[in-house]
Amino acid sequence: MTATVPAAVPSAADPVRPSAAPVARFRRARPDLLVCAPLLAVILLVQGWNITAFPALSDDEGTYLSQAWAVQQGQGLAHYTYWYDHPPLGWIQLALVTWVPSAIAPPSMAVGSMRCVMLLVTAVSAVLLFVLARRLGLPRWAAALGMALFGLSPLSVVLQREIFLDNIAVMWMLLAFVLAASPSRHLWHHFGAGVAAATAVLSKETMLVVLPALLVTMWRHSHRDTRKFAVTGAVTACVLIGLCYPLYALLKGELWPGPGHVSLTDGILFQMRRTGSGSIFSAHSGAHAVLNSWLYYDRVLPLGGLAAVVLLLLTAYWSGTGRAVFGPVLAAALLAAVAMRPTGYLPAMYVIQALPFLALSLAGLAVAGTGLAERVARRVRRVAAARLLRWSAVGALGALTAAVVVPNWYDGDRSVETIDANAAYRSAALWMATKAGDPARTRVLVDDALWLDLVHQGYRPGTGVIWFYKADLDPAVSKTMPHGYRDIDYVVATPTVRRDAVNLPTVRAALDHSETVAAFGSGDNRIEIRRVPKEADGHPRVPQSPNSSRKDG
Known part of the structure; x- marks a missing residue:
């Protein structure tokens, strides 16, 4: 037993000594550290290996990184006019994280190399998930299981590598x-939870869906006397x-729609009116195709987690x-309910937000x-047998998991670690750097996955290298292209450009001609890489003005 010693009044000769409680807490946490640290190292190794080569660069990744670049350069909240498509806090955080590598080596500010910063986000999220599992009362092995499911699933490895706002919001x-x-139920902990939740929502607005669950957790874990x-x-x-x-x-005068400017209201209405992906249960819908893309990499975490x-x-x-774990x-x-609704748009990265909660549900x-199993044994009043049966169940569960999950x-993960899906992007960027002519006088349409690469090669951001x-x-x-497609020199026709050109007349005409x-x-x-003839239809191109690029933030 530990005797309770009355607190003494400190004097100048007897300075106050720090409490031993933090040391004791650290000692109790050491077994958790011994489990969490090696598992975290494995997760980072698996996710970091071949990270620049797989998966294929996406236009969304390039957009978020280009917007972060614009913040770093003091050019506003986006590399083009910011139109309130998403709250900007996500890529502002990205700008802070990528500031050091971009300052040391500016050409490294490209999608492939900057994926490495997502390892930091993954590391923090994985540790937080382990801590959350322990705080919810799960045993150490179950917390490790949830952490492994979250960090090592092939679906997680693919999506958590990519520069998506969803990953930042999940953290x-x-x-x-x-x-x-x-x-400890300190009031400042709950206040901090509110701050963190708001940061998550301002990083990716769809995190609003999770707020009721956070409120339930806070209600259950707060003290009855201070709950309100x-x-x-x-x-x-x-x-x-x-x-x-x-x-x-509101302060920018862009809260409500009006002539000559973007508005937050228009941005919200656009998101609400987007063409729906259909029902995930309809075999020919876009939502069903997105679901199949998730299940292609892993069925255990999405389907097993949903069953759990x-x-x-x-x-x-x-x-x-x-x-x-309620x-x-x-x-x-x-x-899951939002994803299953028959109307509404379902993006491929939406599942990122559910991955940690599915992993905790399985754990x-x-x-x-x-x-x-333990309660069944206790029914016959054999405590030793109950413990044996419980650990036998744990062992059987581990063996079943190894037999079913590990081969899949x-x-x-082997394909993720070995395939180079971005060789074509690197070759296209190299060609544009060496064979397209003077970057300062060349105008090219690209997707955002290559936009920053060409900016670092000397192409004029905004109207020299143009996000298509x-x-x-x-x-x-x-307005800087009075002759439309005739003012374009090259089009870098990636799969994204060819797919979306159907609804973009200028881009479609540039591809056709x-x-x-x-x-x-x-x-x-x-x-x-497609070249537009120098004087198509007899209309010479308009030379670029040095001041033709302007960003609004």
Whole structure:
């Protein structure tokens, strides 16, 4: 037993000594560190290997990184007119993380090389998930299982490598859950949970869906006497920080629609009116194709996690484990419900937001299963047998997991670690750097995956190297092209450019009236460099003005 010593009044000769509580807490956490640290090293090794070569560079990655570059360069919130498509906090954080490597070696500010910064986000998220599992009462082995499911699933390896706002938002939302489930129940922990939740939503607005689950977690883990203060403080912090976004638009005079400017209202309406992806249960819908793309890499985490969510929700009333992990389970259920709605747009990166909660649900179901085995043994009043049966169940579960999951994941992760899907992009960038002519006098349409590469090669950002959407959709760009496609020198026709040119008249005309001068890759993934004849239809191109590029932030 430890005797309680009355506190003494400190004097000048007897300085106050720090409490030993943090040291004791660290000592108790050392077994967790011994489990978490090696597992984290494995996750980072798997996710970091071949990260620049797979998966193929995406236009979304290039857009977020280019917007971060614009923030770094002091050119506003985007490399073109910022039109409130997403809150800007996500790529502002990205700009802070990528500032050091871009300052040391500016050409490294490209999508492939900057994927390495996502390893930092993955590392923080994986550790937060482990801590959350422990704070929810899951045993150490179950917390490690959830962390491994989250970080080593081939689906996670592919999507967490990519520069997506969803990955940043997940990190902040996991921090909010960790603070909400704080065992010390300090009011500032719950206030911090509200701040972290608002940061998650301002990083990717779809995180709004998870807020009810966070509120449930906070309610369950707050002290009864201070619960009202804790929840009120968290909600107030979340709302006040969230209101900074519309306040920014209001101060810019861009809250409501009007002539000659973008608006937050138009951005919200655009997102709400986007063409729906259909039902995931319809074999010919876009949503079903997105679901198949997830299941191509892994079926265990999406389908197994969803089954665990259903079982834990059904048994939460009488299952201690189900009640313990109810918050993350509810978060996964809410995200799944949104994905299953028959109307609305379902992006491929949406599943990123559900991955940690699906992993925790599977870990919780594993704990519930072993606990059930122990309770069966206790029915016959044999404590030793109960413990033996419980650990036998854990061993059987591990063996089953190894037999079913490991072969599937090995094949998926091996392809992720060995395939070079970006050789064609690198070849196209090299060709444009060496054979396209003077970058300062050449105008080229590209997707955003290559935009920064060409900027570093000397092409004029904005109207020299043009993100192909902006040739038709941004008046600040289209007014510098009075002859339309005739003012273009080259089109780098990536799969994204060819696919979306159908709805972009200028881009489509440039493709139709150009000739292929170089091609890289094969099949649907090939990249063609197409040259527009110098005086198509007898209309000479307008030379670029040195001041023709202007960004609005």
